[in-house]
Amino acid sequence: METPENYRAGFVTLAGRTNVGKSTLLNRLVGRKVAAVTPRPQTTRRRIVGIRTDERAQMILIDTPGLHQPRAAMNRRMVDTARRCLAEGEVIAAVLAANAPLGDEDRALLETVAALARPAVVAVNKIDLATRERLMPLIKSAHELIPKAEIVPVSALTGENLDELVRVISALLPESPPLMPGDEYTDQTERMLAEEIIREKIFLAMREEIPFSTAVQVEDFKEETERNLAKIRALIIVERESHKGMVIGAGGRQLKSIGTAARLELEEMLGRRIFLELHVKVEKGWTGDPRRLKELGL
Numbered sequence: 606m607e608t609p610e611n612y613r614a615g616f617v618t619l620a621g622r623t624n625v626g627k628s629t630l631l632n633r634l635v636g637r638k639v640a641a642v643t644p645r646p647q648t649t650r651r652r653i654v655g656i657r658t659d660e661r662a663q664m665i666l667i668d669t670p671g672l673h674q675p676r677a678a679m680n681r682r683m684v685d686t687a688r689r690c691l692a693e694g695e696v697i698a699a700v701l702a703a704n705a706p707l708g709d710e711d712r713a714l715l716e717t718v719a720a721l722a723r724p725a726v727v728a729v730n731k732i733d734l735a736t737r738e739r740l741m742p743l744i745k746s747a748h749e750l751i752p753k754a755e756i757v758p759v760s761a762l763t764g765e766n767l768d769e770l771v772r773v774i775s776a777l778l779p780e781s782p783p784l785m786p787g788d789e790y791t792d793q794t795e796r797m798l799a800e801e802i803i804r805e806k807i808f809l810a811m812r813e814e815i816p817f818s819t820a821v822q823v824e825d826f827k828e829e830t831e832r833n834l835a836k837i838r839a840l841i842i843v844e845r846e847s848h849k850g851m852v853i854g855a856g857g858r859q860l861k862s863i864g865t866a867a868r869l870e871l872e873e874m875l876g877r878r879i880f881l882e883l884h885v886k887v888e889k890g891w892t893g894d895p896r897r898l899k900e901l902g903l
Contacts, residue, residue: 617666620700621701697725732765799826806866806870823840837871
C-alpha cells in the first residue's frame with residue numbers, strides 16, 4: 606500500500622513520575638498489551654516500545670520507568686533510563702495523574718520538557734478518577750510550566766478522549782513514511798513479553814514489600830510449531846529466603862496461582878498453547894549488583 610500524502614511517523618516518549626498510568630496508556634494506544642500494568646509504583650523497569658500504525662501516522666511509543674527519588678542501584682538505573690529516553694523522542698508526551706495534586710517530580714518533568722524545546726503534549730490521565738474542581742487547577746498549573754504544549758485530559762483505563770490525544774500527537778510528528786512494518790506492535794521479543802507478564806502476576810499476587818526485590822528471567826523458550834506449543838522455563842529471583850517461601854506459598858499454591866495466571870494471559874497474547882515452568886531462586890543483593898542488573902536487562 607502506498608504511503609498517503611502528508612503521512613507522519615516518529616518516536617514519542619511517554620514520561621512521568623511513577624504510577625501515573627504510562628503503561629496503561631501505552632497498551633491502550635497500541636491496542637495490544639506490551640507492558641506490565643499493576644497498581645504498584647515502579648512496575649515498569651526498562652524501556653518498552655509499542656507501535657501504533659493507522660491511516661494518518663505511525664507512532665513508535667517509548668514507555669519509560671517512572672521518575673522518582675532513587676535509593677538502590679536498580680532504581681538509579683531505572684531513572685537514568687527514563688531520562689535517556691527523553692532524548693529519543695521526537696515528540697514528548699508528559700503524563701500527569703488527574704487524581705493527584707501536581708508534585709515536585711511532575712513540575713521538574715514539565716520544566717525539563719519545556720527546556721528541551723521539542724514538540725510536546727501533556728496527557729492528564731485518570732480523569733475517570735478526578736472531579737472537575739481538582740482537574741482545572743492541575744491543567745492551569747501545567748500550562749504555566751509548559752505554555753507551548755497542548756494539554757489533553759484522558760483516561761487510559763476507559764479510553765475517554767484518547768482519539769484527541771492521538772490527533773494531537775500525530776500532528777506533531779515529522780512528515781515521513783512509516784518507520785516500521787504496519788503489522789508490528791512492539792520491538793520486544795516473546796521472551797521479554799513472557800518476563801513482563803510473569804512479573805506482572807507476581808506484583809498482583811504478592812504483598813507490598815516483595816515485588817520490588819523480585820525479577821524474572823526466561824532461561825529457556827522452545828517452540829514446538831507442529832503442536833502449536835511454546836515451552837517456557839523461567840526463573841523468579843528474590844533477595845531473601847523468606848521471600849522465596851512466600852512466593853512459593855504453602856504447598857506451592859502461590860507459585861501455581863502465579864503460573865496459571867501468567868500462562869493463560871501468554872496463551873491469549875501469543876496465540877498458542879504454553880507450557881510454563883517456574884522456579885524460585887534466592888540471589889542476595891541482586892538489586893545492587895550492576896553485573897546482574899545488566900544481565901536482567903535493567
